[in-house]
Amino acid sequence: METETLALFVDLFLMVLLVAGALTVLTVRNLFVATMLLGIVSFTMALTFVSLDAVDVAFTEAAVGAGISTVLYIGTLALVGAQEKTGVKFSAWPLAICLAVGAVLIYATYEMPPYGSPDNPAQTHVAPRYVQVSPTEIGVPNMVTSVLASYRGFDTFGEVTVIFTAGIGVLLILSQRRRKRDDEAEEEAQKKGTQSKLRVSLTGLGSQHDLVPHIVAKLLIPFIFVFGLYVQFHGDFGPGGGFQAGVIFAAGFILHALIYGLQFTQRVLSPQVALILIVAGVLIYGGVGIVSMLMGGNFLDYNVLLPDSVAGQHIGILIIELGVGITVAAAMLVIYYAFVGRAEPVNKLPD
């Protein structure tokens, strides 16, 4: 009984924190503060997922919601300033809609299956096969990975496509109205036949004079990449997989860009390469599907990839997770590049 009370207490505490955080985001006028609070809300959400035993989801929420989203918000704030436009009109409609949705959801919670009961439809209909048979027919200890990558692998392919679409969309929209200066610089570079971009600014948003962040970043970045690799390839055995790993990889690059400046990072991984990678990930994932079709199975049927169906499942999951990781990392970078690339260089290096 005591653990149950404790669990209830933790859940309630997290819920209160969540609501309080969300309400504060609405009321603060400083966008930087709002961004930080949104990060906290995401972390609280991740903790809620942990308390629900959904560690994979919690991991993703922490990496995407609290990590990359916050960085992208800050990147945007660097362009537009952190102060909200004054005199924002209060409009009643959104509030009414939120209250109505909340009311219907509360209405729906009555008669909902008992919270956490093993007799619920969600536990008794489709799930038992995932739990009981997946270790033998897929052979991956982490059942979440079995479901995501194999049983419902086509959904995951769709999700990767969503990420790809988002990356392409941001790229397309933000490249429509680039600064004239950029276009002129590019034309000039084409005339000269050289890359003049690097001469425009080597710093971007980087902090040139702060020694401590420079050293710390230098130490941290290799470990971030190693951790990314671990998460990528350990997804079969524990929480993790391509989505989380991709975000971690992107975080490593973004940290590099924040500290050393965008131009240096783009020398390591240029926007063109990022575009090729974002494409490559989707093609790798879909390619596995095409290969399994050519080998006589249905789309994304890994059983036919190798004579031993469990080994086929293993190799299939490994490759598609790689595709996921590559597309997610590249998409995050493409989005980051597109936003931050619009900033004025802070200071120029002497020619």
Add this chain to the structure above:
Amino acid sequence: MTGLSSQFAALVVVLPLMFAPICALLRGRTLPWAITTIVSALSFYVSIELVIAVNTGGPISYHMGGWAPPWGIEYLVDPLSSYMLLIISGISTGVLIYARDSIAQEVADKHLGLFFTAYLLGLTGMLGICITGDAFNIFVFLEVMSLASYVLIAMGEKYDRRALTAAFQYLIIGSVGATFFLIGVGLLYMMTGTLNIADIASRFSEIEDTRPARAAVAFLVIGIGIKLALFPFHVWLPNAYSYAPTIVTAFFAGTATKVSVYLLIRFIFTVFDPEFAFGIIQLKDILMPLAVLGFLSMSAVAIFQTNIKRLLAYSSVAQLGYMALGIALASEAGLTAAIVHMFNHAVVKTGLFLSVGGMFFMVGSVYLKDLAGIGKRMPITTFGFVLGGLALIGVPLTPGFISKWYLVVAALETNSNLGYALVVAIMMSSLMAVIYIWRVVEVAYFRSPPEGAEHKEAPLSLLVPCWMFILGSFYFGIDTTVNVGLAETAAAFLMGGAP
């Protein structure tokens, strides 16, 4: 079916999906367009094969990843979904043939690779929604389609920066709709433990009296209603259609909202069962007034527009009202009317938008004031618009007439005063369509063109595909074996109970 044809159900979606990323790496004016057109045409071919297969051999179930439903994701091709595939891929291919010169004018050459990537993703999303037999998979492809459409609409910003705000408005409203849909699917999963549509349907009668199931129905209907631009959730549509590039508007006007109509039909008739939707919760009492108010008010609003694209957009909302009315009548005849009108309206409205696109291509404006005397300056294009307008109004021998005929028959079938009132409302709305089409005709033919205006037709690359739609719409108004025949099969299949 063996060999390649056994993979058709997957290929129809996988083809555009796999070529979308390839397009992103291509540059130039011709190559991305050519690949997109070929891929879309292949999807169209596969759709035709699927329609034939379904109508001769019954529904096809394709197991993604080789996992049987409900554990894996199922692609289910039945008379309705194959009909949708036919409409979507057909309209897409026709619009793409038109696209090359039109889009090169509206989007910079260096962005065309990414533009066609987004186009293919939009196509993938729509096809995926219609063919899948899995509720969560619908949401995934709904997201693909929605994200792509926000981007494509924003691409109109070279001519009018309001395209950006239109896209942003659609993004916010569309996200609310998609979230509602997801909440609905989540609640259904909570109650049934499955995401497979047929499986949910078979378990729905056990849970239909519970509150979560009722809430799920509400979220799903409203969420789909927002995406469908059902009156009064239509506010995003006129802006989006007015400011998007020509081919995007033409493509979406023919397909995007139809996909939502399909979802509404699928959930009401397959998942919820008409007896529940119309007998127990009286969905009709909400759907029918909204539909009638929708087509009456939107036809009226269309009369007062000064921008032809906007005028046609309001007319689209009105047409969606007819489809919603057909669904709300809850009979096989009503359902046939709704389904057949999806096809007919897609062909007619796409043709109309393409002819307006031809005027825009030559004149650079779609405002009535700039198009004075356009009938003398561009006689062939304008005549296409007039014929399309007649089809929209519903003159006999046009598909518009066929749709309205079926709708009126369905309304009269109710044998009640309500039925007569509905017929009157449909007639009034059609009369208003005469007025708004006449307004364009009047400006086009009875005003003199401005001094020194060029008398020049749109290039053949625009004229031919545009007339293909116009003549095609007359063909489907006279020989109705394809559009009405398949729609009747689909309606009978749906009313006969879930598969």
